[in-house]
Amino acid sequence: MAPNESPTKRPRLAAVVTAYRKLLHPQHIVDRFLEGYGWNGKYHYPAMDMVSLYVDQRGEGDVFQERADRHPTMKIYPTIEGALTLGTGKLAVDGVVVVGEHGSYPRSESGIMKHPHYEFFEQITRVFRDSGRSVPYFNDKELSWKWEWCKNMVDVSHELNFPLQGGSSLAVTWRIPSVEFPMGATAKEALCIGYGGISSYDFHALETIQCMVERRKGGECGVEWLQAYRGEAFWKAHQEGVWPQKLFKAALSRSSTLRPGDPSFTDIYPTVEQMKAMVPDPLAYQYQHRDGLRSTMILLHGMVRDFTFAAEIEGESKPFSTQMYLPMPDGRTTLASFFSPLVHNAEQLFLTGKAQYPIERTLLTSGLLIVGVDSANAGGKRLETPHLAAVTYQPNSKSTFWRS
């Protein structure tokens, strides 16, 4: 049931998305297949056709009809099944692009928005099963808000033998400086500082860490426990050195959006008091990998507007650090160009029939987010994670971040 299209034929793709409005993930991602994008010093048009679109939530500000009018190859279908079968009764596309981010859905008991990644997945794989054939599957961001469903998605992809590629653009965007975590290095501590809120941008920060540390000696060996820190507990932990100050400083020194804690300066390293004044709701998830690596994901919303990474690598005198740069259309840019490497890697998935990075990375980060929110809800209780200890995998040897 592996993809069996000849490479000379342009793959035909179906898009299954939540809501298609300006600056929502579906617009960023599906648009790139339709409109092309700057890549490798040229304006690039993907060598594949988006032939169908399913939009789960419609409303004011929709731009998909405008896109369909200008790109008549793309037909809009009222059901997911229709988008995949193109009305033929059988799977009629060579790849599926799923964007489950954004839109408005109810929240789970723990407060995570119940984005319909899994519901989409179920309907799509039903068509795969009914057709006796599966095709490459791109899934933007996390797998699901529910661990059992995350796990099930990966299991079904193995069972039906189709490549499933997911995750955040943080793992594939520009790095400043343009450096890669040394393959096979031994890391003791790793840390990411990002921004945004709980159960949202924490996923990006978790992916930032994971795309780096999975390259350490032995590969990923799973996570034993996680503990969240929020509010006063966060500042206490910070001052007590629960995460290394040295890595915190290294990561913060890679930021290009550090807000000055003293308004008469424009770029100044903040004191803890200044940080407290700027960040009303700090959040950290600290977690222990089975080989002894300790990772800490930190969100300092109000103080920075970027994602930075630092790690202590054995044999290196100073921390390894970089910024995962997001050109962000919040006034800084007009294009969210970090979707370009995400779509480029999706194109490679469809052209080669091979996932460009392991889905287990996304399985682990999806699981970490769920436990992180649970720990925060439980007042920062350390939670054992036997289910995440079982997520072990090897990284792809090839780097997939944006360098050209």
Next chain:
Amino acid sequence: MLTRRRFVGYSALSSSMLAFPSLLRSGFAQTPPGSEQRPLRLAVLGSSYARGANLQTIADRFLIGYPFEGDWHLPNVQVVSMYIDEQSRRVAAGPTEFDRASTGARRGSTEATPSSELSAARAKQFGFRLCRNIPEALRCGGDRIAVDAVLAIVEQCNDLPYPSNAKGQALLPRYDFFQQCVQVFEAEKHSVPYFNHKQLSFSFSEAQSMVKTAQRLQFPLMASSSMAVTWRLPDIDVPLGASVQEAVMVGVGGFDDMDFDALEAMQCMMERRKGGETGVKSVQLLEGDDVWEAQKAGRWSKDLLSSALSRSDTPLGLTVLDGRNQDLANNGALPQLVKDPAAYCIEYVDGTRATLLMLNGAVKDYTIAVRLGGQDLVSTQFFMPPAPSETYSTCLASKIEQMYHTRTAPSPVQRGLLTTGVLEACLSSRHRQNQRLETPNLAIAYKSPAESQYVRI
């Protein structure tokens, strides 16, 4: 005739401009912990220390450190004195002593300084001397040079603008600052490294004389902006010694403004071509529809524009409307988006061509594409992170520091000199109805440093 005042700040003023010889030093600031060597003593000279001014964003880095190479780097540099031109100019622009006596008018001194002027507050916090004139800043109140380096950042002041000439150039007294320093250097037979932010002068002949003086007195002189040394997306350069056919750079901003930075950024890639820099044979500044016509006539290449724009994160027009990506070079939108295009067309002595397109309305960032001999294109974006932190200037600060400590400029001052001349010639072309101008005085040959000097780590 130039209307700017020469030798500003020499006027003997009353004690209203108090120096602050306090030895107070903020604990986190001026001496890096564990530094063995005596900190290098720095005189800061500039136009205005208003928040957001180039002087504030760069000089602050020598006071409180800056993020660099994954650490908060504290330079082994101590700011010991500062001269702010705006203060003296305010006094000079105010009523005279006679006026004050006869009319009761208030004096135009620090009392009238807007609250955004931070030099007095910084002097107090960091314990350096705020000086009434440049020689005093170099001597720190004594009778001998008492600094090891000079940081000169002369820029336009919004509150009290310097006048402009008919070509639209602000008559910024960069040459005057330099000359005043040189007089002290010569009198004492002792010179120190000198950093000049951006172009050397509005006048190429003044710039030439500055470079000659620095050579004669044997002190390192650096004239640069941040764009030439900031990170690039992707991290790429013209390979040293590569045959280069043509370059197109895209930027935004006004005349005699960011055009210097963009021209310099382009120059630091072009100078790496086969044979090294040969200098510039002619320039022409085109405006309006002539910019698009020049492409049709083969003066600049559309595929290079397309390649440069493929590196942009800020296309305007339809992207702002509904978020879509656009092939701006080929979708016909440029003439609508860019009401006042400008093309700075440069022809080098060796025949290589380079064009800076200022496309206000189309994009908001700075990108370049260069065609190499084998038709390969090299393209990138010069990364200019936003205010307030403007971390691109950390890259410049690190280069300035390198010059201070090694007494060697990281890149040849001829680059700054040539760019100064190219900009002045382009603005002259504009002033003469966009005529093509031969530029025999710009036949400045020099060799690029073997290693790329932009920040990569």
